[in-house]
Amino acid sequence: xxxxxxxxxxxIAMLEDWIPKEASIAIAVRDEYIYCDAKKQxxxxxxxxxxxxxxxxxxxxxTCCRTEGIVEDFILSEPxxxxxxxxxxxxxTGALIVILPSKQPVINPTPYRFLTGKLEEExxxxxxxxxxxxxxxxxxxxxxxxxxxxxxxxxxxxLQQRLPESFLRIHRSYIVNVAxxxxxxxxxxxxxxxxxxxxxxxxxxxTYTADVxxxxxx
Numbered sequence: 001x002x003x004x005x006x007x008x009x010x011x012i013a014m015l016e017d018w019i020p021k022e023a024s025i026a027i028a029v030r031d032e033y034i035y036c037d038a039k040k041q042x043x044x045x046x047x048x049x050x051x052x053x054x055x056x057x058x059x060x061x062x063t064c065c066r067t068e069g070i071v072e073d074f075i076l077s078e079p080x081x082x083x084x085x086x087x088x089x090x091x092x093t094g095a096l097i098v099i100l101p102s103k104q105p106v107i108n109p110t111p112y113r114f115l116t117g118k119l120e121e122e123x124x125x126x127x128x129x130x131x132x133x134x135x136x137x138x139x140x141x142x143x144x145x146x147x148x149x150x151x152x153x154x155x156x157x158x159l160q161q162r163l164p165e166s167f168l169r170i171h172r173s174y175i176v177n178v179a180x181x182x183x184x185x186x187x188x189x190x191x192x193x194x195x196x197x198x199x200x201x202x203x204x205x206x207t208y209t210a211d212v213x214x215x216x217x218x
Contacts, residue, residue: 021039024099025096025099026045026097027097028094028097030094032050033046033048033049034047034048054118055153056084056153057097060086060095061084061095063125065086065116065125068082069081069155080100081158082097082098083100084096084097084098111163111164112164114127117150124150126145126150132144132198133176133180133200134175134176136173156169159175166179168212169211170205171202174203184218191206
């Protein structure tokens with residue numbers, strides 16, 4: 001897509017007052033990247049490169065919501081944290097992506113108020129209090145609300161840092177919303193099991209048993 005640098009300057013300039021000077025910036029319109037200003041990161045982006053399905057760039061454009069998470073490894077030589085903002089350029093849907101430098105603190109560390117997940121071919125923002133639990137399965141992250149599975153590009157490790165206190169890590173593969181716990185029992189091996197109100201059973205690994213006991217007070 002042919003858009004001149006002069007047409008992009010207003011979108012770039014609006015970031016200069018608040019983003020770290022070391023942060024990289026990319027701009028995408030429709031399904032491709034049209035601008036890249038790499039700082040210290042090793043960006044592997046070229047004009048015309050396609051936006052990857054499930055990336056924070058695609059999510060921001062499809063949902064028209066600010067989206068953040070780990071930037072894809074096909075863009076960077078190592079993982080970095082990025083924030084994508086939906087924008088409109090010459091009446092075209094686009095996204096402005098800020099890629100933060102390594103060890104740079106997150107601009108807005110407040111807890112998530114909602115998560116946007118993919119269900120079939122739709123992206124839906126789900127209020128965080130409606131999410132019963134989150135799961136890492138086959139290198140993908142899922143969260144469950146009203147028994148519906150939603151896919152997100154944000155790994156559990158990153159989610160855990162931004163979740164409200166009502167969410168508890170119980171296993172390498174599971175984070176649970178305490179508000180949805182019905183009871184905790186032991187299985188035949190005397191390991192703890194978390195039973196949710198909808199009947200879902202989630203294992204508590206030995207690594208997190210002490211943390212679960214401390215958090216829930218038993």
